[in-house]
Amino acid sequence: MLKKLSYAVGALALLFGLWGVYIRLFEGEQSANYGSYIGWGLWVAMYLFLAGLAAGAYMLAAFDYLFNVPQFKGTGKTMLWAALVTLPAGLASIGMDLGHMERIWKVYLQPNFTSFLTWMVWGYTIFLILIAVSLYFAFTAPEKKAMKAVMWIGFVVSILVAGGVGFLLGGNAARLYWHVGLLPVQFPVFAIASGAGLMLLIVGWFMPNMDEKQRGDLLWLLAIISIATSVAKLYFLVADYTQSLYGGVTDNLIAVNYVLNGPYAFMFWGVQIVIGLLIPVIVLAQPKLAKNGTIAGLMGVFLLIGYAAARILIVVPGQVAEMMPGQAEAFYGPKLTLDYTPSLMEWSVTSAVMGFALLGILIGMDYLLAYFSRLTARSTEVKK
Amino acid sequence: MSNELLGKYASEVFAGLVAPLEGVEVSAIPADDPLAKEDVLVRMNRELQRALEKPASERRWVMVIDLRRCIGCHACTIACVAENKLPPGVVYRPVMTEEVGTYPNVTMKFLPRPCMQCDLPPCTEVCPVTATYKNEEGIVVVDYEQCIGCRACMAACPYGARTFDYGYTYAEQAPTFDGVVIGGETAAGYEHASQEYGEAWKREGHSSESPVGNVRKCHFCLHRVKDGILPACVTTCIGRATYFGDANDPDSLVAELISKPNVVRLKEELGTEPRVYYIV
Numbered sequence: 001m002l003k004k005l006s007y008a009v010g011a012l013a014l015l016f017g018l019w020g021v022y023i024r025l026f027e028g029e030q031s032a033n034y035g036s037y038i039g040w041g042l043w044v045a046m047y048l049f050l051a052g053l054a055a056g057a058y059m060l061a062a063f064d065y066l067f068n069v070p071q072f073k074g075t076g077k078t079m080l081w082a083a084l085v086t087l088p089a090g091l092a093s094i095g096m097d098l099g100h101m102e103r104i105w106k107v108y109l110q111p112n113f114t115s116f117l118t119w120m121v122w123g124y125t126i127f128l129i130l131i132a133v134s135l136y137f138a139f140t141a142p143e144k145k146a147m148k149a150v151m152w153i154g155f156v157v158s159i160l161v162a163g164g165v166g167f168l169l170g171g172n173a174a175r176l177y178w179h180v181g182l183l184p185v186q187f188p189v190f191a192i193a194s195g196a197g198l199m200l201l202i203v204g205w206f207m208p209n210m211d212e213k214q215r216g217d218l219l220w221l222l223a224i225i226s227i228a229t230s231v232a233k234l235y236f237l238v239a240d241y242t243q244s245l246y247g248g249v250t251d252n253l254i255a256v257n258y259v260l261n262g263p264y265a266f267m268f269w270g271v272q273i274v275i276g277l278l279i280p281v282i283v284l285a286q287p288k289l290a291k292n293g294t295i296a297g298l299m300g301v302f303l304l305i306g307y308a309a310a311r312i313l314i315v316v317p318g319q320v321a322e323m324m325p326g327q328a329e330a331f332y333g334p335k336l337t338l339d340y341t342p343s344l345m346e347w348s349v350t351s352a353v354m355g356f357a358l359l360g361i362l363i364g365m366d367y368l369l370a371y372f373s374r375l376t377a378r379s380t381e382v383k384k
Numbered sequence: 385m386s387n388e389l390l391g392k393y394a395s396e397v398f399a400g401l402v403a404p405l406e407g408v409e410v411s412a413i414p415a416d417d418p419l420a421k422e423d424v425l426v427r428m429n430r431e432l433q434r435a436l437e438k439p440a441s442e443r444r445w446v447m448v449i450d451l452r453r454c455i456g457c458h459a460c461t462i463a464c465v466a467e468n469k470l471p472p473g474v475v476y477r478p479v480m481t482e483e484v485g486t487y488p489n490v491t492m493k494f495l496p497r498p499c500m501q502c503d504l505p506p507c508t509e510v511c512p513v514t515a516t517y518k519n520e521e522g523i524v525v526v527d528y529e530q531c532i533g534c535r536a537c538m539a540a541c542p543y544g545a546r547t548f549d550y551g552y553t554y555a556e557q558a559p560t561f562d563g564v565v566i567g568g569e570t571a572a573g574y575e576h577a578s579q580e581y582g583e584a585w586k587r588e589g590h591s592s593e594s595p596v597g598n599v600r601k602c603h604f605c606l607h608r609v610k611d612g613i614l615p616a617c618v619t620t621c622i623g624r625a626t627y628f629g630d631a632n633d634p635d636s637l638v639a640e641l642i643s644k645p646n647v648v649r650l651k652e653e654l655g656t657e658p659r660v661y662y663i664v
Contacts (some may be wrong), residue, residue, distance in 0.1 A: 011458065028551050028597070036473060036547035039535035099548065099597030100534015106532060108514040117536050173654055174542035315540040323544030324497055324650075325481035331461060333473040334552055 002205040002297065010358035017352020020345045023100035024096050033343040035335025037328065038319040042342040043097040046310040046350050048165050050090030050188035050357065051124065056195020057083035057133060062155045065147060071218040077369055080135045082198060087128055093353045095124040108126025114166050123161045130154040159252065162191035171317065176314040177318040181369035186236050190307065191230035196222050197303030204367055216291040224291035225304055229283050258317045267309050278305010316340055424624050426612065427637055435611055435630035440520045440580055444632040445604055448641045449496055450663040452626035456494035463620035467605060469578035472552040476602035477617050481535035498617065499524060499545040499602035500650065500658035507546065522659065525581065525605055531598040540598055542651050551596040553587060582607045
């Protein structure tokens with residue numbers, strides 16, 4: 001039932017999203033609400049979210065293939081598949097944000113290696129290949145050394161690319177809200193946190209045939225990981241914000257107040273803190289509830305919504321302080337504003353990306369993974 | 385009565401309108417008259433010609449803005465828009481206005497803000513495809529055929545000196561009636577005639593020959609400078625508050641001005657080494 005509902009939600013999201021994708025591809029970026037002062041908006045935030053999700057999913061696959069955690073046994077392929085779907089979804093989100101997406105090949109053939117963006121494009125490309133190779137080995141030679149070697153490289157790369165995203169923002173010395181030494185350190189934690197949220201959803205709702213005992217144990221372990229990472233995340237958040245408020249540097253105050261009391265206050269208090277943190281932590285702290293697939297899956301959804309909101313609350317507030325006092329009033333024109341609320345077109349494109357990711361995970365789990373299993377089993381038999 | 389008056393003054397009134405008669409002396413402008421001084425534009429123009437005789441790498445273009453002389457007329461902003469055919473939403477040199485004090489002791493402060501053409505620009509190193517870089521003369525330029533439109537440079541610039549071209553045109557809503565109003569099409573043609581970087585840029589579509597989809601910024605009117613013409617914001621400044629020239633020329637006006645102690649640069653603590661100096 002929940003799986004069918006998820007298929008329906010994914011299909012509807014994709015359908016609604018096709019409109020936005022059409023507008024973006026054929027009419028350009030004018031109907032987006034990001035502009036010249038807040039140049040990075042929803043799509044950049046969703047890129048951070050989905051790319052982090054892919055890294056987190058890969059890290060959790062390593063719990064099966066590298067660290068042999070018994071509760072994770074048999075889940076590696078699914079998590080690798082989830083990573084293989086969510087990473088392109090994230091890249092699609094950032095691709096839509098480019099003014100000239102048709103020139104992306106230049107990053108490969110004419111790269112500037114002093115740019116961290118170049119490192120990220122190359123890093124994510126390598127990561128995507130590593131995910132695909134890991135998945136291939138997961139079917140053909142899960143116990144061989146090659147699989148372990150690839151998984152180790154992939155595991156390290158997943159931490160690096162997740163941290164790299166933090167640097168992409170944190171490296172901007174002009175943006176005090178981002179320019180925090182710990183930002184690149186926080187992102188791998190965010191990645192594994194969101195990976196655990198996704199896995200709660202997948203195991204809770206989409207893996208009904210799993211052994212009940214293992215499922216309960218796995219959900220409980222994921223609940224502990226989720227609680228631990230949520231607490232760590234909250235600690236980072238409190239540290240960042242109190243330091244900013246206590247320090248009292250104008251740009252930082254503007255950004256933090258924008259989140260705590262400004263236009264994004266509901267997204268922070270309501271979505272990130274209550275839905276994305278408090279409710280899941282309280283519910284998942286109770287073993288009985290955490291081991292219930294339906295509830296655990298729902299908490300996974302809550303956690304994911306919270307993490308997505310957290311990404312928006314990192315990207316947007318970092319740009320709301322004027323670079324020069326009086327900048328916003330100095331010259332009038334379209335997109336010369338410090339106000340930003342994503343437009344319907346932007347939400348639509350994000351809806352397409354999320355719909356693609358959800359359907360991709362579901363179709364992969366229900367059909368592709370089983371198909372590949374049969375295929376590899378057959379080829380093994382033929383060899384024998 | 386009126387004939388007498390005309391008779392008395394007419395010769396003096398009209399004297400200036402006719403050619404001087406033989407033997408009549410025409411007095412020169414007194415030396416202490418402000419008009420006798422050379423306009424700084426003339427001096428800067430002469431220094432510009434001198435600088436252009438040097439190899440490009442030996443020039444160090446800087447801009448100096450005397451905030452005491454800026455009256456906040458925004459003529460520089462508009463001259464820049466007109467010169468570079470900037471579309472709606474793109475601005476290279478806004479003038480920030482700040483009200484200082486409380487009534488009745490209130491005054492206005494104006495801060496024109498072109499690109500700082502930093503010697504250590506944070507915007508160029510973040511570009512993944514080297515679409516923005518410092519050219520031989522030290523000016524931070526944008527290659528419109530290379531930019532992928534990621535806006536990383538916009539996020540990195542501490543001065544907010546970059547804006548993104550989302551493809552708007554002033555003429556898109558203008559009506560056209562054959563033989564009555566030339567509006568839309570003519571205006572569109574005007575907007576499509578940008579000569580930035582010495583090339584003719586179009587705005588039709590999203591082609592590689594168009595700046596649409598790119599980040600854009602002030603380039604000290606390089607296309608004018610290479611032809612020996614001062615940047616548009618400099619020539620248009622009615623208060624003569626903006627100066628431009630080669631700081632490597634010790635006899636230049638800008639070199640003279642930036643050697644004074646009352647000169648500051650914006651956000652120096654970030655280590656960007658701006659090439660725009662403000663006299664305060």
